[in-house]
Amino acid sequence: MINLLLFPIIIPFFFAIVLLFFKEQVRIQRILTVIGLSASIVAAFSLIMKVKQDGIQTLTLGSWPAPFGITMVSDMFSALLVTSTLVITLFVAIYSFSSIGEERERFFYYPAILFMITGVNGAFTTGDIFNMFVFFEVLLIASYLLIVLGGEKRQLRESIKYILVNVISSAFFVITIAYLYSIVGTLNMADIGQKIADIGQPGIVSVIGVLLLLVFGIKAGIFPLYFWMPGSYAAPPVPILALFGALLTKVGVYAITRTYTLFFVNDLAFTHTILMVLALLTIVAGCIGALAYFDLKQIIIYNILIAIGVILFGVSLMNEAGMQGAVFYLIHDMLIKGALFLIIGIMIHVTGTSNLREMGGLIKTHAPLGWLFLIAAFGLAGIPPLSGFVGKLLIVQGGFEHGQLFGTIVILLSSLIVLLSVIRIFIYAFWGEPVALQPTNRKTYKHMMFPTVILVALSVLYGVGTEWIFPYVSDAAHVLLDPSSYINAVLKE
Amino acid sequence: MELLMAIVAGILFTAAIYLILSRSLIKVILGTGLLSHGAHLFILTMGGLGGSAPPVLIDGVTEFADPLPQALILTAIVISFGVTAFILVLAYRTYAVHKTDDLNSMKGNDEHD
Numbered sequence: 001m002i003n004l005l006l007f008p009i010i011i012p013f014f015f016a017i018v019l020l021f022f023k024e025q026v027r028i029q030r031i032l033t034v035i036g037l038s039a040s041i042v043a044a045f046s047l048i049m050k051v052k053q054d055g056i057q058t059l060t061l062g063s064w065p066a067p068f069g070i071t072m073v074s075d076m077f078s079a080l081l082v083t084s085t086l087v088i089t090l091f092v093a094i095y096s097f098s099s100i101g102e103e104r105e106r107f108f109y110y111p112a113i114l115f116m117i118t119g120v121n122g123a124f125t126t127g128d129i130f131n132m133f134v135f136f137e138v139l140l141i142a143s144y145l146l147i148v149l150g151g152e153k154r155q156l157r158e159s160i161k162y163i164l165v166n167v168i169s170s171a172f173f174v175i176t177i178a179y180l181y182s183i184v185g186t187l188n189m190a191d192i193g194q195k196i197a198d199i200g201q202p203g204i205v206s207v208i209g210v211l212l213l214l215v216f217g218i219k220a221g222i223f224p225l226y227f228w229m230p231g232s233y234a235a236p237p238v239p240i241l242a243l244f245g246a247l248l249t250k251v252g253v254y255a256i257t258r259t260y261t262l263f264f265v266n267d268l269a270f271t272h273t274i275l276m277v278l279a280l281l282t283i284v285a286g287c288i289g290a291l292a293y294f295d296l297k298q299i300i301i302y303n304i305l306i307a308i309g310v311i312l313f314g315v316s317l318m319n320e321a322g323m324q325g326a327v328f329y330l331i332h333d334m335l336i337k338g339a340l341f342l343i344i345g346i347m348i349h350v351t352g353t354s355n356l357r358e359m360g361g362l363i364k365t366h367a368p369l370g371w372l373f374l375i376a377a378f379g380l381a382g383i384p385p386l387s388g389f390v391g392k393l394l395i396v397q398g399g400f401e402h403g404q405l406f407g408t409i410v411i412l413l414s415s416l417i418v419l420l421s422v423i424r425i426f427i428y429a430f431w432g433e434p435v436a437l438q439p440t441n442r443k444t445y446k447h448m449m450f451p452t453v454i455l456v457a458l459s460v461l462y463g464v465g466t467e468w469i470f471p472y473v474s475d476a477a478h479v480l481l482d483p484s485s486y487i488n489a490v491l492k493e
Numbered sequence: 494m495e496l497l498m499a500i501v502a503g504i505l506f507t508a509a510i511y512l513i514l515s516r517s518l519i520k521v522i523l524g525t526g527l528l529s530h531g532a533h534l535f536i537l538t539m540g541g542l543g544g545s546a547p548p549v550l551i552d553g554v555t556e557f558a559d560p561l562p563q564a565l566i567l568t569a570i571v572i573s574f575g576v577t578a579f580i581l582v583l584a585y586r587t588y589a590v591h592k593t594d595d596l597n598s599m600k601g602n603d604e605h606d
Contacts, residue, residue, distance in 0.1 A: 130565055137572045144579060156587040157599050160518065163580050167525045168513070170576075174532040174569055181562065182539035 002057050004050060005074040007043035008082045008121045011036055016114035026105045030097055033110045037090040040117075044083040051079045052472065056479065056489035058127065066491050067191040073127035073490055077327060077476035081124045081254060084331050087458070088246050088338040089117050091451040095342050096239040098447035099349065104149050104237075112149070113243065116142035123251050127490055129180065130187045132255065133173050136219075140166050143248060146240045147232065158235035165228045169218040176211040183208070190490035193262040193483050201266035209264040209271045213256060213278070220252025220308055223281035229305070230289065234297045238345030241297065245304050246338040253308055253330060257315050261323075261480040262487075268318060276316035280407050283309035283414045290421035296344045296354045296429075299421055300337070303380065306414055307333040313407060314395040322398025323477040328470075329391030332379075335462060336387065339376050339455040340422075343369070346448050347429060352438050356425060361434025368449070370430040376456050377422035379463065382415050387463030390470075498538040505531030518584050518594040522577070529573035533566045 015036030022028045051057055051074055060069040074082075093113060100109060119139025126132050144166075148159040181187060183204060184195040196205055214225070221229045233244055256275070264271045286305030293299050311333065314326030346369055348354050350362065363370040375386070382388030392415060399408030462469065479485055505527050512524030544556025588594050 130568070134568060134572070137576075141576065141579070144576075144583075148583060151586065151590070153590050156583070156590050159583060160580075160587055160599070163576075163583065164513075164521060164525065167573075167576060167580070168528065170572075171525070171528045171532045174529070175535055177565070178532070178536035178539040178562075181536070181565075182541070187561070 002050070002059060004043065004047050005057050005059055005072055005079075005125060008040045008047065008086060009118055009125060011040040011043060012086075012114040012121070013118040016111040016118065019111040019114065020108070023108070024106060026102055029105065029110045030093075033093050033114065034090070036114060037086060037093060037117075040121075041083065041086045041090060044079070044086050047074060048076070048079045048083055048472065051076050052475065056486065058490050067186055067188045070131050071127035071188055071190070071490055072125050073190070073486070074125055075476065075479045075486060075489075076472060077257075077480060078124045078254075080327070080331055080472060080476055081250070081334075082121045084334050085117065085120050085124070085247055088334055088455070089113060089243065091455045092239050092242050092246075092338065092342070094451040095242075095345070095448055098444045099345060100237060100239055107149060108145065109149060112142045112145045115139075116146065116243070116247075118142075120247050120251055124254055127189050128187050129189055129192065130177055132189075133170070133177060136173065136251070137170065139248070139251065140170070143244065146243070147236050149240070150237070152235075155235045158232045161228055162232040165218060165232075169215055172211065173215045176208060176215055179204075179208050179211065188490065189258070189262060190487040193265075194487050194491070196263055197266060197483075201264065206264065206267055206270050209260070210274065212259050212263075213271075213275065216252045216255040216259070217278070218252070220249050220256060220312075221282075221305055222308060222312065223278045223285055226282070226285065226305055230298055230301050233301050234295070238297075238341060238348060241301075242338050242341035242345070245301065245341055246334045249304055249308060250330060250334055253311055256312065257326070257330075257480065260315060261318075262483045265318075265483060272316045272318060275312060276404070276407060279309045279312035279316055280410050281309075282306075282312070283410060287414055287417040287421075291417065291424075294356045294428075296347060296356060296425060299425060300340050300344060303340075303418060303421065304333075304337060306418055307337070310392065310395060310411055310414065313411060314391075314398060317395075317398045317402045317404065318481070319398050319401055320477065320481060321394045321401060323480050324470075324474055325391050325394025325396075325398055327476045327480070328394060328466075328473045329388070331473075332387040332391050332459065332462060335455065335459040336376060336379050339452060339459055340373075340380060342448070342452040342455060343373050343376055344425075346445065346452060347373075349448065350437060350440055350445065351429075351435075352440075356428040359429040359435065360432035361430070363430040364434050365437065366445075370426070372449075372453060372456055373430070374426060375460065377419075377426060379456075379459050380422055381419035383419075385464050385466075387459050387466075388415075389463065390466045494542055495538055498534060498542070502531045502535040502538060505534065516596050518587070518596055518599075521596065522580055522584055525580070526573070526577055529569070529577075533569055533573075536565055536569070537562050 057074040059072045122135035217225045286302045289302030311326045314322045379386035382392045509524045509528035512520045540559045540562030543558045546554045546557045548557040
């Protein structure tokens, strides 16, 4: 019993409510947002320390004993994700000060971000499957506001699609929970895991596994279900795109990882083979998209798909190296995708277009931006000692240990395509003949560079400091691979 | 009784899918409404309808209704109510800006090549 694990959920929620009262005072909104997020980050870091020291932390709301009340559970995996979510949000919020425009700021932009973070952190922390649905809805409703905020013609068109897809996926989520409840008669995730292990996962449970993959796959954007993502994510302004790309897809990945390591572990040959095949197809689809477009946003959005494929491939292996790699790569990808979206936001701000063909020679006028992009691009592709390398190395190691030669080679080849796709941006935008630029405010540019530089620096540190971070990642992977430790922490207090 | 409820939920799903596959935006939204109704009815049915007695108030009752699915439905109904209200307003704005509610004329990626 510890309340600490609620703080990263409650603090953003509280500040979001307070912000609603300062609709017109943009300056107060900005200050409160930074204070709220910083306070949550402090709470999240102390949560990591607590989990590292004392193992999995649980809290049952209202002090109902475990399988009956709603349980909140913080293991290392969820604590790490909560922390990186908050860190990225803080820098995206600072970046928004100079780029999102006062019009949007006055229409509840910051409260929407904070409500979304409440939902994201809640979904990471909850130990109750229906409560997870509720937190999904919290973050979705906030994201509906964010995606349509501004009301441009294109935004309206894409929002409709985004919302319809998510409403249908939510209905599927409810249906799946109904199936699950009719079979195991409980909603507590630890209890579900135990009951499924007791009845030995008959066929119907595997059907539920596939249904859950469908529900979470729509959110994460895995292979046949990613169709809505490139269009919808490209519609809102870049800071919102950065939040969606870095956080929302990862909630889906988290949910898949959690259910596929806690519930459906008795018929790996069926469920995890499906997961592996879909992960590989996601990588292939992402590679094709990343090379096909000349639009900055589209290229990076398709890179999200590749990363999701790589992470889920690591999860589907279900061995130690693969799982450690997946956890490490998941956090790496949150940081680096956040950073990359912020960088292309600056490029779009400077050039006034997101079309690569209309860019060129930026290295002459904006050299630091060029080098920053190159570092982030190398980090994304996984060139040692940057952060993408270690995660991918572990996933590849896990793949070979599992005997999955073909899949592992696909992962390795995808790294080359990732490198090619981002270097293509570098060549087109930074090399070549300089094109005439619209005069832009140099001060805005500097203000946008500040959070971006820090985020890239964090991702570099994450790669260079692997030795120091690795014990945490290995703790997280250990709990994922050993569901009984999660179940015991929740049910036997 | 469970069988009947399952069939009703199935009919709701059928109607919902028919509406969602149509081209008119407003019909699609009505379809999502029916879809969530179907899902709510389904969750009630899958919990087992049990008996008519209240579950906790009297000792020794065996034929009681399971309260948990009812609590779940209540939450889900509130959520789908809010989302439907939001999406209706959004559909109106989209109609006002795009001058059409035909989804066919809203597709396409205009800017990138």
